Amino acid sequence: MIALLDYDFMRRALVAAALVGLIAPLIGVFLVQRRLALLGDGMGHVALMGVGLAFLLGTAPIPTAMVTAALGAFLIEFIRNRSRTAGDVALALLFYGGIAGGVLFASLAPGKASSSLNSYLFGSLSTVAAGDLWALGILAISVLVILAIFGRELFAVCLDPDIAQVQGIRVRAMSTLMAILAAIVVVVGMRVVGLLLVSAIMIVPVAAAQQLTRSFRSTAVIAVIIGLISSVAGLAGSFYIEVPPGPAIVMLALACFAVLAIVAVPIRRRRKELA
Amino acid sequence: MSDSIIGIQRLCVEFDGEHVLEDVDIDIKAGEFVALLGPNGSGKTTLIRAILGLEQPGHGKISLFGTPIKRFKDWHRIALVPQRLPGASSIPVSVWETVMSGQIRPRSRWRLFSRSEKLSATQALKDVDLWDRRHDRLDALSGGQQRRVLVARALACQSDILVMDEPTAGLDAANVAALSLLLAGIKEQGKTIIVVTHELDDIEHLVTRAIVLGASKHHSVGYDGPPPVPGAFAHDHHHHHDAIIDKAPPVIGMQP
Numbered sequence: 019m020i021a022l023l024d025y026d027f028m029r030r031a032l033v034a035a036a037l038v039g040l041i042a043p044l045i046g047v048f049l050v051q052r053r054l055a056l057l058g059d060g061m062g063h064v065a066l067m068g069v070g071l072a073f074l075l076g077t078a079p080i081p082t083a084m085v086t087a088a089l090g091a092f093l094i095e096f097i098r099n100r101s102r103t104a105g106d107v108a109l110a111l112l113f114y115g116g117i118a119g120g121v122l123f124a125s126l127a128p129g130k131a132s133s134s135l136n137s138y139l140f141g142s143l144s145t146v147a148a149g150d151l152w153a154l155g156i157l158a159i160s161v162l163v164i165l166a167i168f169g170r171e172l173f174a175v176c177l178d179p180d181i182a183q184v185q186g187i188r189v190r191a192m193s194t195l196m197a198i199l200a201a202i203v204v205v206v207g208m209r210v211v212g213l214l215l216v217s218a219i220m221i222v223p224v225a226a227a228q229q230l231t232r233s234f235r236s237t238a239v240i241a242v243i244i245g246l247i248s249s250v251a252g253l254a255g256s257f258y259i260e261v262p263p264g265p266a267i268v269m270l271a272l273a274c275f276a277v278l279a280i281v282a283v284p285i286r287r288r289r290k291e292l293a
Numbered sequence: 294m295s296d297s298i299i300g301i302q303r304l305c306v307e308f309d310g311e312h313v314l315e316d317v318d319i320d321i322k323a324g325e326f327v328a329l330l331g332p333n334g335s336g337k338t339t340l341i342r343a344i345l346g347l348e349q350p351g352h353g354k355i356s357l358f359g360t361p362i363k364r365f366k367d368w369h370r371i372a373l374v375p376q377r378l379p380g381a382s383s384i385p386v387s388v389w390e391t392v393m394s395g396q397i398r399p400r401s402r403w404r405l406f407s408r409s410e411k412l413s414a415t416q417a418l419k420d421v422d423l424w425d426r427r428h429d430r431l432d433a434l435s436g437g438q439q440r441r442v443l444v445a446r447a448l449a450c451q452s453d454i455l456v457m458d459e460p461t462a463g464l465d466a467a468n469v470a471a472l473s474l475l476l477a478g479i480k481e482q483g484k485t486i487i488v489v490t491h492e493l494d495d496i497e498h499l500v501t502r503a504i505v506l507g508a509s510k511h512h513s514v515g516y517d518g519p520p521p522v523p524g525a526f527a528h529d530h531h532h533h534h535d536a537i538i539d540k541a542p543p544v545i546g547m548q549p
Contacts (some may be wrong), residue, residue, distance in 0.1 A: 177380035233387035
């Protein structure tokens with residue numbers, strides 16, 4: 019552990035991993051509740067197009083990906099509301115457009131851009147620059163602030179959009195807000211976890227936590243703990259065994275899921291007997 | 294007790310050129326217990342959705358507590374009691390969280406839940422006799438208990454009007470009895486209750502007014518008066534089995 023902290027780039031990567039491990043499950047819990055588990059994936063693919071564009075235009079990847087993903091968030095809500103396209107088809111359109119656009123733009127870019135695209139797909143230990151850390155920190159804090167203000171309304175919308183509307187909650191605005199929050203998480207996670215796997219850190223800890231929990235709040239809290247452990251430990255592990263951090267983080271989260279799913283069986287049985 | 298709290302005048306609602314509701318005139322007063330009846334497709338659900346502001350009327354006027362629905366702001370005075378909450382089956386949501394969710398309003402987003410909001414949720418859960426289950430997952434409860442939690446959710450809002458969608462559907466006799474006892478108590482408190490139902494028999498003793506929709510193409514309301522519904526209009530509510538089949542989700546697949 020000491021050796022690991024000797025490197026500046028590793029310290030930055032660990033902070034970035036902790037940020038995504040903290041905020042990703044907090045958004046994921048709403049996505050799972052609304053049955054939009056794949057929305058994060060869609061956002062990841064759109065952000066990939068942003069990275070490709072950044073290579074092509076020579077702009078900074080994080081802001082470009084953020085703008086592209088935010089536009090994608092508006093687009094998907096627009097498609098879902100204004101046309102007869104079903105939610106899953108709207109997501110599929112984003113998937114294909116994002117991946118195709120990302121690889122296309124990166125290939126058109128001068129230099130070796132298309133090979134460094136790989137580090138954006140599966141994460142990388144060495145790519146979090148000092149300046150990036152500030153951007154990621156501000157994005158993560160803004161997610162926490164937005165959740166503190168609008169979290170309950172998001173919860174109500176996910177519980178039942180019609181009832182939420184009767185309660186005076188602006189359902190469409192909240193849906194768009196949720197897509198934008200997912201877009202922010204994707205951008206925060208894209209350096210260390212990678213765009214293809216970042217949505218796993220939104221969903222898998224939630225799936226693991228809900229094996230045991232009985233309330234939305236406890237699901238969110240335990241999912242955050244699992245998210246933090248798997249992203250920080252996975253990142254550290256990937257340093258020692260020299261693999262990209264994204265797959266290591268996600269495999270750890272999946273291992274948590276497997277353990278909790280097995281442990282939960284006798285616990286649930288006992289609760290049932292007590293009830 | 295005789296103020297008009299829901300006023301509907303010459304209401305028409307159509308979807309894709311199809312007239313679902315035609316020429317509906319209904320005036321509901323405080324304290325009434327209204328059963329909304331009619332065959333599937335007669336517009337019962339559309340009517341309650343229009344009253345709740347979820348459906349835009351093509352023509353006609355709706356007013357709530359004397360205010361035209363477009364300018365109505367006091368939405369906390371009306372609570373919808375659904376059959377189930379879609380978001381409570383995809384992730385664990387506790388009974389307590391379900392009841393508190395009724396109190397989430399945009400204007401309270403800058404503060405935590407207040408003491409009085411928590412107290413009314415506590416009282417509502419005690420009223421439906423499920424206080425000791427407050428920490429349990431909503432979907433760990435029986436169907437009848439879940440229905441009572443959703444009633445508690447509406448009670449906790451201290452609404453004056455409860456709109457209930459098929460509250461007794463799918464419940465066994467014991468749970469129907471428990472629910473109608475609960476509704477009798479709510480009626481005692483002077484609240485207005487509107488129930489969409491296929492099974493008038495279960496709650497007929499509580500109902501003060503039955504409205505049958507689906508009468509004709511040009512005039513939706515067939516019967517509007519105290520129960521029992523005269524034979525000519527009562528063709529609907531004995532066909533329980535048809536209703537269940539009609540509610541099955543559409544078959545998807547085989548589409549290009």
